[in-house]
Amino acid sequence: MIEAMFSIENLIEIVKTGGRIKTGIDVYNKKGTLLLGKNEVVDRVRSLEIIQENGIRSVPVAPDGGLWDGNGNQIRMGSDGVIELIPPRPLKKSGLSVLVPVHESSRDIERRLQEIEMIKKETVQRYARATQCLKNALQQIRQTRGQFDVQAVESCVSGLVKFFVDADHPFQYMSREIFSHDDYLYQHSTNVCAIATAVLIRFNENFSHTIDRFLSENRADPGGAGRPEKRKSGAFNYYYPEDLTEISLGFFLYDIGKAMVPEKLLNKNSRLTEEEFQTIKRHSFEYGAKILEDNKINNRVLNNIVRYHHAPLFENEESCYPLDKACSDIPLYVRICKLADIYDAMTSKRSYKDALNQVSVITQLFRKYVKKDAVLQFVLHAFVKSVGRHPPGSIVYLENGQMAYVLDSIGPLVLPFTDNKGNTLSAKPDPIDMGSPGTQQLLKIDNGRSIKTPKEVYKFLPAYIKKVAMPT
Ligand SMILES: [Fe+2]
Numbered sequence: 077m078i079e080a081m082f083s084i085e086n087l088i089e090i091v092k093t094g095g096r097i098k099t100g101i102d103v104y105n106k107k108g109t110l111l112l113g114k115n116e117v118v119d120r121v122r123s124l125e126i127i128q129e130n131g132i133r134s135v136p137v138a139p140d141g142g143l144w145d146g147n148g149n150q151i152r153m154g155s156d157g158v159i160e161l162i163p164p165r166p167l168k169k170s171g172l173s174v175l176v177p178v179h180e181s182s183r184d185i186e187r188r189l190q191e192i193e194m195i196k197k198e199t200v201q202r203y204a205r206a207t208q209c210l211k212n213a214l215q216q217i218r219q220t221r222g223q224f225d226v227q228a229v230e231s232c233v234s235g236l237v238k239f240f241v242d243a244d245h246p247f248q249y250m251s252r253e254i255f256s257h258d259d260y261l262y263q264h265s266t267n268v269c270a271i272a273t274a275v276l277i278r279f280n281e282n283f284s285h286t287i288d289r290f291l292s293e294n295r296a297d298p299g300g301a302g303r304p305e306k307r308k309s310g311a312f313n314y315y316y317p318e319d320l321t322e323i324s325l326g327f328f329l330y331d332i333g334k335a336m337v338p339e340k341l342l343n344k345n346s347r348l349t350e351e352e353f354q355t356i357k358r359h360s361f362e363y364g365a366k367i368l369e370d371n372k373i374n375n376r377v378l379n380n381i382v383r384y385h386h387a388p389l390f391e392n393e394e395s396c397y398p399l400d401k402a403c404s405d406i407p408l409y410v411r412i413c414k415l416a417d418i419y420d421a422m423t424s425k426r427s428y429k430d431a432l433n434q435v436s437v438i439t440q441l442f443r444k445y446v447k448k449d450a451v452l453q454f455v456l457h458a459f460v461k462s463v464g465r466h467p468p469g470s471i472v473y474l475e476n477g478q479m480a481y482v483l484d485s486i487g488p489l490v491l492p493f494t495d496n497k498g499n500t501l502s503a504k505p506d507p508i509d510m511g512s513p514g515t516q517q518l519l520k521i522d523n524g525r526s527i528k529t530p531k532e533v534y535k536f537l538p539a540y541i542k543k544v545a546m547p548t
């Protein structure tokens with residue numbers, strides 16, 4: 077029997093109005109991870125949005141019906157989305173009151189564990205290279221009072237951006253364990269570049285989808301929105317690939333002016349005097365701007381980032397500088413850089429402070445900025461989607477005290493490996509989709525506890541995870 081396909085938009089409408097649907101097939105993402113199992117009852121819009129975000133436009137529903145309205149009445153829907161009521165039948169509750177294990181074969185799980193570890197390894201190598209490259213540049217500036225090998229930095233960043241795009245935001249695979257504390261400035265700048273680039277790419281994708289949706293709903297050209305002249309296969313972009321590389325170079329060099337600030341001052345752990353603070357401030361609008369000029373970098377994007385990454389994002393924001401530009405004139409990429417800088421500083425461990433939990437930092441950023449400016453809302457949403465997730469390869473705590481290894485940030489899909497007292501499970505469990513409605517009613521990720529790296533909880537790991545997640 078051929079099952080009719082239903083557009084995800086129509087299915088979302090049903091679920092939004094309190095209805096439920098049951099999918100007729102297993103739905104996988106492009107990495108082969110199961111997003112929704114066959115015959116799974118869906119009553120959360122988010123589950124369908126995740127499928128949509130993976131580029132899937134339509135799915136069949138279960139052949140025995142599979143569509144219910146908000147009153148539990150079975151419905152039939154034509155391909156045009158018109159809904160017709162079928163005489164009522166009691167709603168089966170199966171699938172809603174139990175955890176929803178995702179049945180993947182043991183081989184699939186091992187393959188996924190290995191894939192995560194391989195990307196993590198490559199990310200670590202690329203980070204080490206980028207950090208070294210920045211260290212060299214800053215040392216050259218200190219020695220020559222201004223000159224550095226611009227081309228070496230450019231080629232390093234263009235490789236990094238290509239990797240970010242090809243590996244689908246590899247920052248999410250990064251574990252904080254790779255950051256040593258000796259070279260904080262270089263590592264912090266590399267992090268800011270990685271975080272801000274991931275947010276920028278995500279913002280760009282969201283912008284593209286919004287315009288595409290607008291076009292398909294209105295079947296009209298949006299006129300000034302986007303840049304229609306560069307339209308590619310129906311997608312509009314806010315930034316184009318060549319813009320991205322340039323902006324990422326800016327993210328990488330945003331604090332380059334710190335090369336001219338005495339290291340003693342940069343590493344000072346105690347409170348700065350007013351005079352010292354004034355010297356530090358100069359790293360952006362004065363020293364940074366001069367280094368660009370001395371190296372003949374007459375690029376507006378780089379100049380804006382270097383000069384304005386501490387500028388206010390809303391009227392009267394405190395401790396910001398310089399104040400020679402109206403907040404509304406600060407380009408979007410500079411705002412992203414500033415948020416990435418704050419986020420990374422707050423979530424990094426320093427000699428004088430602990431790292432703050434990533435989820436609570438995102439919450440604080442939201443509280444501070446979300447209502448201040450319409451565009452910032454979109455940036456913050458892109459932020460949550462790119463860094464505020466549970467990274468594959470990381471360890472989370474569930475609310476019942478179990479520890480679980482994250483297989484995929486979509487869901488997220490997790491593999492519990494201890495019982496609720498922290499004893500390592502001897503049997504290999506099925507992964508659990510934490511995003512599925514059935515699971516959410518019973519068990520959630522404990523966001524009050526920080527995400528760990530496999531290294532931090534190594535002694536609790538079962539042998540099959542230890543085998544791939546070697547401590548480095
Ligand atoms: Fe700075």
Ligand SMILES: [Fe+2]
Binds near residue numbers: 331418
């Ligand atoms: Fe910073």
